[in-house]
Amino acid sequence: MHIAVAGNIGSGKTTLTTLLAKHFKWEPHYEDVDDNPYLNDFYEDMQRWSFNLQIYFLNSRFGQVAQIMKTGKTIIQDRTIYEDANIFAPNLHAMGLMTTRDFKNYQELFNLMVEFIKPPDLLIYLRGSVPSLVKQIEKRGRAYENSIRIDYLRRLNERYEAWISTYEFGKMLVIDIDEINFAENPEHLGMIVNRVNAELHGLF
DSSP states (O other): EEEEEEEEETHHHHHHHHHHHHHHHHHOOOOOTTTOOOHHHHHHHHHHHHHHHHHHHHHHHHHHHHHHHHHSHHHHEEOOOOHHHIIIHHHHTTTTSSSSHHHHHHHHHHHHHHHGGGOOOOEEEOOOOHHHHHHHHHHHHHHGGGGGOHHHHHHHHHHHHHHHHHHHEEEEEEEETOOOOOTTTTHHHHHHHHHHHHHHHHHO
């Protein structure tokens, strides 16, 4: 079984992936942030490195999903391949940070790749306001994220909401991080566990 956690930068994807993996004894697959050779350069010069970064993420996530499909294990994945293609790459193109030529190349590659993979059995979407995202980003203190602009997060949020409103690949669970603090409140985490159980296995 494949469960995926989606959401904007700072929404708590990695934290929730870790907590649910521990609770359900699932195997976590994390976004490749620490070893990503383009991330620092991207935040320094988005226009120069946007295409390189998106291709790196596309390749990395395609490899993850291919691996998930081969194993007989239940996997929980931090961020999906669909977010790159529906949110991050189009946003960079719209902001003039990725050329139309590169964006078209990226889209064609993505469309080819998704023919070979299956969507997650359950998508967990972490919805959060920009102030909540900023608070989380500041709390974790990653140096390369210091240059993230408020309007960049806002644009991403708008694209996430548009994508989620039309998501039809399978089951979906929406969690509002403005109201649910699963990282620090065990009761809130318990609520999410119950909702995940209900989605995957029914209420009884």
